[in-house]
Amino acid sequence: MTFQIKQEIASCGGKLMKLSHTSKQTGTDMEVNVYLPKQYFHKQDQSIPVVYYLSGLTCTPQNASEKAFWQPQADKFGFALVFPDTSPRGEGVPDDPEGSWDFGISASFYVDATQEPYRKNYQMFSYIHDELPRELSHFFENRGSSKLDFFENIAITGHSMGGFGALSAYLKFYAERKYKSCSAFAPVSFPSKVQWGRKAFGGYLGQEEEGWKSYDPGHLIKTTTNIGDDRILIHQGTGDPFYKEQLKPELLLEASKGTSWDGKISLNLVEGFDHSYFFVSTFVPEHAKFHAKNLGLI
């Protein structure tokens, strides 16, 4: 299914495109924002790498597009950005039975659900890492004179639940080097060990914890071999109300001890910062530079 253009907004040196399409994976209409950097419009016949940004609980594609200030960085280095939605939504999509914001709509945790009633719509892992890039590539194929590279020279990042989604996908696909680099802002780092993660994994994947391991960065970090000098960049605010209960990045560091990732996770604890986009936007330039290096842009 091709995309409908909902809005095209001039932003910094490029353009933010608000798109929607019908997803086979989720069985729903899905919104996604794509930022095309200035290089897309001004340089002919070149391939523009893509950075995928996965948002956190309660978000839509709008939050980061409006408040993370990625656009100037994308123009500086010459990468495009994809801001997917955080879950399926719409009529008939099951939500948290208790109406809480940490599960269900806007809270997919980017997994492919195996459990009823979520299995039908909550196929977000396959949506984000397979269907969405294929559809975007097809849509942009004959538009503009620059090629957007949605598959090969790509990186992934995210915030909170989305930070988990980025770490999880990076490590799951590490053997094939799908994503050239991964960073995370205040990620849910070892979901099997915290309430948000246990609720999500239990609800979407079932109560059998063995089934959670293939998504959990705390487990994947032990079973995935770092074959080069790849590093993961993380920032965490010490004034974040979710830091000690739900995010716990130290647990990921601990899990990496004695593995090939030991010393390869740069966890930056930043004094006083909270969980908001004031925090995210402050450290976006550092993450942008990190990804630009790994994408061969600098």
Ligand SMILES: N[C@@H](CCC(=O)N[C@@H](CSC=O)C(=O)NCC(=O)O)C(=O)O
């Ligand atoms: N609605 C909640 C706060 C939820 C919240 O802080 N969401 C974060 C992500 S949390 C982890 O996945 C977020 O990014 N919110 C959107 C924003 O624009 O800030 C509450 O009321 O406490």
